[in-house]
Amino acid sequence: MITSSIPIQVQKVQKSRVTDVNVNEVPFGKVFTDHMFIADYKDGEWSNFKIIPYQHLEMSYAMSALHYGQAIFEGMKAFRQDNGDVVVFRAKDNWARLNRSAHRMAMPEVPEEVFMQGLLQLLSLDKKWVPDSENGSLYIRPFMIATEEAIGVKISNEYQFIIIAAPAGVYYAQPIKTLIQNTFYRSVKGGIGYVKAAGNYGRSLYPTKLAQEKGYQQILWTDAETGKYIEEAGTMNVMFVKNGVLVTPGLNETLLAGITRDSILKLARKQDIPVEERKVSIEEILNGIESGEVTEAFGVGTAATVAHITAIGYEGKDYVLPPLEQRKLSPMFDKQLRDIRKGRIPDEFGWLTKVE
Numbered sequence: 001m002i003t004s005s006i007p008i009q010v011q012k013v014q015k016s017r018v019t020d021v022n023v024n025e026v027p028f029g030k031v032f033t034d035h036m037f038i039a040d041y042k043d044g045e046w047s048n049f050k051i052i053p054y055q056h057l058e059m060s061y062a063m064s065a066l067h068y069g070q071a072i073f074e075g076m077k078a079f080r081q082d083n084g085d086v087v088v089f090r091a092k093d094n095w096a097r098l099n100r101s102a103h104r105m106a107m108p109e110v111p112e113e114v115f116m117q118g119l120l121q122l123l124s125l126d127k128k129w130v131p132d133s134e135n136g137s138l139y140i141r142p143f144m145i146a147t148e149e150a151i152g153v154k155i156s157n158e159y160q161f162i163i164i165a166a167p168a169g170v171y172y173a174q175p176i177k178t179l180i181q182n183t184f185y186r187s188v189k190g191g192i193g194y195v196k197a198a199g200n201y202g203r204s205l206y207p208t209k210l211a212q213e214k215g216y217q218q219i220l221w222t223d224a225e226t227g228k229y230i231e232e233a234g235t236m237n238v239m240f241v242k243n244g245v246l247v248t249p250g251l252n253e254t255l256l257a258g259i260t261r262d263s264i265l266k267l268a269r270k271q272d273i274p275v276e277e278r279k280v281s282i283e284e285i286l287n288g289i290e291s292g293e294v295t296e297a298f299g300v301g302t303a304a305t306v307a308h309i310t311a312i313g314y315e316g317k318d319y320v321l322p323p324l325e326q327r328k329l330s331p332m333f334d335k336q337l338r339d340i341r342k343g344r345i346p347d348e349f350g351w352l353t354k355v356e
């Protein structure tokens with residue numbers, strides 16, 4: 001529960017840029033809304049809360065985030081409902097996960113009132129930027145960076161927490177082909193795989209590039225200990241349907257606890273669809289595709305929502321899944337999430353917060 005109100009100084013743009021942009025057509029993550037929220041942290045305290053025109057960073061080239069990677073982020077979305085209302089999806093879950101990331105990266109936690117009031121005031125000012133197309137949303141990027149000017153390897157004494165937002169359409173224009181990756185690993189036991197640290201994404205780019213050169217859009221990460229178990233799909237969690245059961249790798253310290261993953265599991269359980277969160281081996285999935293037992297594979301994440309996987313590549317062979325028209329559960333979850341967000345069916349889980 002939010003216990004106190006924070007003083008946010010607001011400096012509005014003189015003229016909004018929104019009329020120069022077709023918010024339903026912009027490429028993902030390239031065009032940002034008029035304003036941004038910033039809070040500063042120094043000597044154990046958050047202060048200086050402000051909403052200002054979206055602008056570039058003026059910082060020391062010696063700031064710690066740039067050198068030692070104390071940088072964490074969240075991905076979340078706001079939607080325009082059919083009646084014109086703007087709602088934000090599972091905002092408090094993103095706040096809680098940001099703080100789990102902060103804890104692991106020895107960064108300060110962001111108080112709930114700073115996160116929620118900064119977010120809701122920013123969205124209220126930039127409401128016009130929320131697309132009204134069927135698959136459109138406002139992608140919101142809260143993040144924290146270590147800003148102390150210090151080259152020594154140590155915990156920074158200064159940070160900024162920032163929220164920026166960008167209108168977005170679909171993340172993957174087409175269903176994706178994925179390549180099983182067991183040369184490079186995303187995460188190890190005791191590492192930072194379960195948090196949303198910038199470095200987890202930086203390290204994924206080279207193996208993804210290699211997969212893309214072979215015609216795959218994403219990689220399927222496996223566990224670093226044995227290389228036998230599937231963990232995630234590129235920047236998303238991954239799910240399979242095997243004999244009508246929704247199967248997904250169980251959470252542990254090497255997997256990100258995705259909020260879309262959790263939403264789909266909750267929707268499935270509510271409808272008495274059998275769910276298994278457990279270890280999922282490469283062998284099980286590839287044999288299952290060949291025998292016809294595995295009928296669906298899909299990535300789930302905030303940016304992509306549901307990304308259908310058409311084929312999985314392994315050791316020079318593609319294991320092709322049934323065509324999209326034959327899939328039942330993944331399109332159903334995609335539609336149910338959209339219907340909740342668009343206000344077409346009741347928000348039974350209390351996932352939406354209205355932006356005033």
Ligand code: COI
Pocket residue numbers: 074075076201235301302303304
């Ligand atoms: C998200 O789905 O929000 C992500 O963080 C993945 C990617 C855009 C970095």
